[in-house]
Amino acid sequence: MIWTRRGVGYLALIAPLPVFLALAYGVPFFGVAGWSLTLPEPGLSNYERVFTDPIVLGVLLRTLRICAVVTIVTTAAAYALAYIWVQGSPRQRIFVEFCILVPFWISTLTRAFGWLVLLYNRGLVNTWLQDLGVTTEPLTLVRNEFGVIVGMTHFLIPFAVFPIASAMRHLDERVLLASRGLGAGRLRTFWSVFLPMTMPGILGAALIVFVFSLGFFITPAILGGGRSVMAAEFVYVQLFQTANWGLAAAISVVMVAIVAVLVTLLFRLTRVEKLMG
Structure with missing residues (x-):
């Protein structure tokens, strides 16, 4: 009782x-x-259009492609930062903490316009490249998928660093010492011991980044310039410009289903507590 x-x-x-x-x-x-x-009438017509309309399919495939690239690039960059944060000297750790924490204090809109200033045809990057003689014509770095990937990666790196760093901090240092004692070099120890033992953190970071990137709206809208439309922006257009609420709702449900499937598969492949270290 x-x-x-x-x-x-x-x-x-x-x-x-x-x-x-x-x-x-x-x-x-x-x-x-x-x-x-x-909406606009009962039935599965909206879902049929999601999987048959070439425009909708193109938006979904573009979204998944950009999210996959962003996930790979972000996770790799976050792993390098987390490694320095955990294994580096005190000065290196302070510098990495500065790079990780400062972006949290800057709004998404400000960061997107900042990258627009840097990557625009007459922006700082193209100006420097032309002044140094590297290029004669400005490179097209925005209003395409490249600009979207750069902006999204910059935004998502801090979110990927924390689970990876947590996994690294919970790693038993005696295992690394045992590997070195058995004759393995630093590189062999990293690839054969350190990297596999921090893999749950990598998977957790990749999941977080991919799920977050699926719903990005402001960054792709500004840096994509309407030429690299992703799912969130397409849903917005269907809701507030074409008033096609049924199709927008169907796309939203499909995206939620994709996230649910990915999370379920990941949780089946590894233990939940290891994903976040």
């Missing part, structure tokens, strides 16, 4: 959070799912 009362007490304490999450996320999601099945 005592344990029953304690269980009821614990349940009463934690119940408000799942109830709030269910109301805040579940109710709107099912409302959007309802739109996808009822």
Whole structure:
């Protein structure tokens, strides 16, 4: 009876959070799912268009391609930063902390316009390249997928560093010493011991980056210039410019389903507690 009362007490304490999450996320999601099945008329026509319309398919494939590239580049850069943060000297650690924490204090809009100033045809990067004689004509670094990838990668690196660094900090240093004691060099120890043992952190970081990148709107809209439209921007256009709410809702549901499948597969492949170190 005592344990029953304690269980009821614990349940009463934690119940408000799942109830709030269910109301805040579940109710709107099912409302959007309802739109996808009822607007402009009941049926599965919106989902049929998602998987048959070449324009919609092109947007979805472009979104997945950009997100995959951003995930790979971001995870690789975050791994290098996390390695210096954990294994580097005190000065190196302070510098990496500065590079990681400062972007959190700058808004997404400010960062996107900052990259626009840097990468524009008459921006700082093209000006420097022409002044140094590297190029004679300005390079097209924005209003394309390259600019979108650069802006998204810069935004997402801090989010990928933390799970990787956490996995590195929980690594048993005695294993590395044992590898060195058995005759393995630094490079062999890194590839054969250090990297595999931090793989859960890499998977967790990749998952976070990929999921976040699927919903990017401001950065692709500014740096893509309407030429590299991703799913979030396409949904916005369908909602507020063409008033095609049913198609926008169907695309949103499909994106949520993709995220759910990826998260489920990842959790089946590795233990949840190891993903975040």
